[in-house]
Amino acid sequence: MTAVEPTTDGTYQDRIVAVEPGGNEFIAEADRHGKPSQLFWTWTSPNMEFATVFVGMLAVLAFGMSFWQAVAGIIIGTGLGAIAHYFLSARGPLHGVPQMVLGRMAFGFKGNALPATLMSITAGVGWFATNSVSGAFALSTLFGFGPLIGLIIIVVLQTAFAFFGHNLVQAFERWSFPALVIVFGAASVGIFAHADLGAPAPSGGVGGLGGFLLTVGTAFGYAAGWTPYAADYTRYLPSAVSTFATGFFASTGLFVSCVALEIVGAASTTVGVASLGNPTGSFTAELAPLLAKATLMAIAVGAIAANALNVYSGAMAFVTIGITLPPHIARALVTVFFGVAGFLIAWWALPDAAHSYEAFLLVIAYWIGPWLGVVFADQYLRRGQQIAGYLYDRSYSNWPGLLSFALGLGLSVLLFSNQEKFVGYIAQAVPKLGDITFFVGFLISGAAYLVLCRSKIAAERAVI
Secondary structure (H helix, E strand, O other): OOOOOOEOOOOOOOOOOOOOOOOOOEOOHHHOOOOHHHHHHHHHHHHOOHHHHHHHHHHHHOOOOOHHHHHHHHHHHHHHHHHHHHHHHHOHHHHOOOHHHHOHHHHEOOOOHHHHHHHHHHHHHHHHHHHHHHHHHHHHHHHOOOHHHHHHHHHHHHHHHHHHOHHHHHHHHHHHHHHHHHHHHHHHHHHHHHOOOOOOOOOOOOOHHHHHHHHHHHHHHHHHOOHHHHHHHOOOOOOOOOHHHHHHHHHHHHHHHHHHHHHHHHHHOOOOOOOOOOHHHHHHOOOOHHHHHHHHHHHHHHHHHHHHHHHHHHHHHHHHOOOOOOOOOHHHHHHHHHHHHHHHHHHHHHHHHHHHHHHHHHHHHHHHHHHHHHHHHHHHHOOOOOOHHHOOOOOOEOHHHHHHHHHHHHHHHHHHOEOOOOEOHHHHHOHHHOOOHHHHHHHHHHHHHHHHHHHHHHHHHHHO
């Protein structure tokens, strides 16, 4: 029950201006390069964008939190997402494969097609469209042309970076890091200089425990939305690097950038007239003209930094589904497809971006919560086990893993979902709970996997 791992040929190495060959193969040691500290800017730069700021704005304007209540919810939700990101990132150098390939242990080769499809749609289309819209509006405001022209510019640039692949994507995150930190740092100082941090929570939001849990949920959804990508950006590190350092720098970059800009977003709602109808304009309205223009450009650059990762990993997940494509250029071809699909969805979402984004953050958490529950339970049961021979074995199955995922997802949505289109039965009865679907899904799926898969994994250990 083992298969030979397809392996890179050692020709890609650290070349930047070169199309990354292949798709989701094991990374040979000859292609390994870099050090864990680079992961700090890999995960800081893509979160230095307006979509991150908007999470904090939602906490106050939509969920009815005061500034300090929003800060508490942001820290808790982001912290939970960063902890998950730590453990998944740390596995990359050891196994040398993308995150969704590692998922085959928990779901089986064929069963893994479901979470891989969800991930490719979420990243390659959903997040791609969401971030493209914020970048498009920034360019539109800055240069005075229509949002559609801005959208085309953003999509072409970020798809080009992802098409070339891992090394160019990592290089762009490094190059954009100092500029994004400086501009958003200056904008943050400008926001806090005018903010009223003691202002009461605005009327009209959800408020109370429900609003707080929604804040935690959206912050978690934003941070945890990166977890299905985690090993994609650590698998090229040499296998001997420290797993602690790998997880630490990846999770710290994610946590610091998300918390910092989400808190700035919450503070910005206490300055002037805040609006979800024109969030970019209200965020920059109180800044000095030159700083406002620099911030708009940084928003566009941050969107590209985020979506270079989104479309790259979305394409990686799609390749992992198992569809046969030309092996040498499989990932690059799929990248172009997702670039086009993401553009079309973003174009459709332009008229009502704010409402679409709020719902999208929570829906992401709906499937990622159960997925994390299954993956972590599998990782716990397999601790110390050699798994290389299973990762590319098309005959390997683990249907109880998929069942655990389906149970967690189905029951949590049925009972606790709190969306405009559907409100779960417990959420209807106890509306003050807000939306805790992601927590419940994580717990149900993780517990189900521990019960249903313990004996199967123990038998596999005995064979090895």
